[in-house]
Amino acid sequence: MTKNAYDGIKLLFELITDVFFREIKVSGAHNVPKDDPCIFIVAPHANQFVDPGMVIISNPRRFSPLMAESSFKRKIIGVAARALKAIPVIRPQDLATKGKGQLIVTNNPTTLHGKDTLFKSQVAPRDMIVLSRSLSFVVTEVVSDTELRLKTELTAEAIEHVSHSPAYKIIPHVDQGVLYEKVHKRLNQNESIVIFPEGGSHDRSEMLPLKAGFAIMALGAMAENKNLKIKIVPVGLNYFHPHRFRSRAVVSYGVPISIEPDLVQDYVKGGAPKHEAISKVLEAGYEGLKSVTVNAPNYDTLMIIATARRLYKPASDHKLTIDQVVELNRRFLLGYRHFEKDPRLLDLAQRIKAYNNTLKYFGLRDYQVARTQYTAYSAAPILVSRIIKLIFLTIFGFPSLLINSPLIILALIISQKKQEEALAGSSVKIAARDVLATWKILVALVGMPALYSVYSILLFLYLYLHGYPHSFGLSLLVWVALPFIQYACILVLENSADIYNSLNPLFMSLSNPDGAAELRRMRENLSDTITAFVDENGSTALSDFDKSKFDTMELHDKMKTRRILNGLDIAPAMLTKWFDDKKLFNVNSNTSSSSSNSSDDSESER
Template sequence: MLYRVFKWLFYLTVKGYFRSIYIKGKENIPASGPVIFVANHNSAFMDPILLAVHINRPIYFLARGESFTSKLVSTIFGWLHMIPIYKPEITPDEVYKNKAIFQKCFDHLGRGKTIMIFPEGISETVRKLRPIKTGTARIALGAEEQHQFGLGVQIVPIGINYSNPHYFRSDVFVEVGSSIGLDQYREGYNADPVGAVLELTNLIKDRLEQLIVMVEDQSIDQLVKDIERLYRSTLREEMPEEHKASQDFYLSQEIVKAVVFNRQNRPKKSFKFERRIRQYFRALDKLKISDSKFRDPGSNNPSPWRIPYFIFGLPIFVYGFLVNILPYMTVGLLSRRVSVRADFIGSMKLAFGMFVFLIFYVLQVLIFATLTNWAWGIVFALSLYPGGLFAVNYLNQWYRFKAYLNYLRLKAKRKEPIGRLQRLRDELLNELDVGRHSYLESLD
């Protein structure tokens, strides 16, 4: 019961937190039978929450054992489908409990249920896959062994790709890969369990790497992000059949490969290009305009619908703003006051958001219903969340419109620097085309 309540609450919270969520490959999730979901781990407990609210089946999670600090906490975590696992480097005195935990997982899968595992064993906000542990393979193969490999466990890899999980109204692309069956490991596991576990672990690693943007060399990460901002929209035109989120993901994968290739084969030109693209974006930041204005100067112009939207939407915006501003500010204050690891920032905002907004909403509804009646209280309650979403969207549209007006002002007053930036942008795009063709020719 508690799991279902939290799933619904977090679904609303996640939907409000992210600007866009796109999930590809949900048809790869088995509708029934034992399943182990494996995913990369970028943002602490935001990752399991994001996946749990978008997967129709109840999910059980392997969680850090040191978090189960008391009998009460363990009971509550159990209601939330959390299963403790103990790491030798963190809780060496309790590692012996893992034998019983593994058996619990075997029994769990034997009843046709699911388990979510983050096999890297650590959360860190980087665009790469850290070395993964063998626990997933050991649990999957161990469960099959106890059922003479007739259980039918499926391992489903999932790649989570955030634009930035710690920013409110950011984007996320999730891709669910094809499932991994275990029949092929039966003979190998019976003959050499350790070898079979390592083989399956390597396969899981390979599958996960295909589902995420991999930037192994962190020194090129900023360059990749700059190229994404500048070049992805141009390349996107060649993939009109794909959803924008899918396009951006696949293009980012190719951009990383092209950057690595050009750094190795055209190092002088690559470093010169890197300096110039940084110069370009620093100039944009100084002028407080976005690259999209140079790419598409007419974007966000005052189209016929926009002015009526601002005029007639203003009362709704004011209402949504007033009833949501206090919880929003409270979440921001708490997020700044609480010191956490870098990978926990987004997760804490998400958790604070759910609880703080829920508390404020309940208090506001009680006060409003007391002053009016419960019928109006219900109507008021139903208006709070959509009112907040409308206010966020209204503000976003307004800031984009202001950015367009700022661009027009700068273009009129500072024609020469704007012209220089436009020429620099064109030169950068030409250089990117050269580098791209050089990379593509190397693949032939």
């Protein structure tokens, strides 16, 4: 790929992510090898086409992503893929065809019969017969046009399914030899590749089982070239709300994984040693990804972990950055798994659930509890002040919503339609929220220039028909200026939303001071219990446990913020001054770090 093409795509993603996300931070970038060819394995795959962009803007190395061949056919994505010299991957599911005739189940559980079927022309050994999203079987032999032999026996569920719905699909077996050749060639040229080893995107709270492709690629390339030193680098994508506009994200790079020569030798031997070598590299990759991601078995557990982390009081009273939030969530999850059956932890989990239910009853979030401590005399003027500021900022930002309303409505309609399609065609998605952000961004990329062009044309016609001089120049200037004006309005609306969210605890301070006081006592008692439990038992679950861990971070461990405005002088100075939350809220930060407005206080984790 040319340097200009790669840099152009990277700049485009920086612009997109800077608008879509409120904050993006990168950790562990110093772990990325400067010289050795790398295979970057990325998980969880929570956003279809946003995820590769997150890696591009954060990775100090240039790379070629592996991308589904079907994506090359998409107009915008295909152009970007070719500019990045992406390596096309033929996915068998993209080649699925509808089978002729109907299936019939016989007494032999390893045999499928058909009526009016054409197995000889439609099916080949190693192809897959798909009955439903969760039922599929590999073919070992095509006996005739009406008989197939299967690798595994039909389950009772499959037999029941065929008896009621004899229709089926055929997914052909794909030889990926060409793909491996292309990957080996890039690695031998000291280049790097990026792969999402889970396969497709999803919206689960835990990583899917990893595909073995990256392990086979690394071992195969090193088997061909004895001098090749490939490093496998785990990359964790930690979103707070992967599908929401103006959320936050942390991109974490883990310690590179080196492949021992013994494993390469075993791979060359073939048979059982080969499979064992692949399994060991696969396991090392999975453990590496676990070290840079938060993997909860379900969203209920994730909510318990997130609440416990917020209530925990670190050794030093300070606001946690989002890298510390992600790391602390991960460490809390490790501790949770270790003490999962401990009666003390079970009791704590029930108390946390009760606390969360109480918050829902009062319509509050955890970070708002400390803000109910105002007396009626102090809460009233603050409430009035914030309402006035909210009205002012809403009036200032409302035109932006009005101007962009056609685009907002279109993005919502298309993204929801794509969400329904993705959910219908997947067996691993929960609500298919992984496609929402992608399609919102794609619609905006096409729709925003088109919409602003329409407004500029209408302005030009108005000015021209009324005889204004420089009609074209003024219209063109408006078209160029509109995106920057809209970005400023986004910041205003964002802070308006923050002010709005800060009103509820003030209302509670005025309307129900006794309930607010009881809620604060409940939170403080639970916080003390969690802190005591963690400090007392943390070293049992974590060998490197240190309650002062986040107060003694080395310089290279601290986060870098990825913002496109970082290169401009106005970013840290003027914009921060104009839209500083504390100045807008008039909030005293006199609470502990666990109750202060930390980076994710207003957001729940994935």
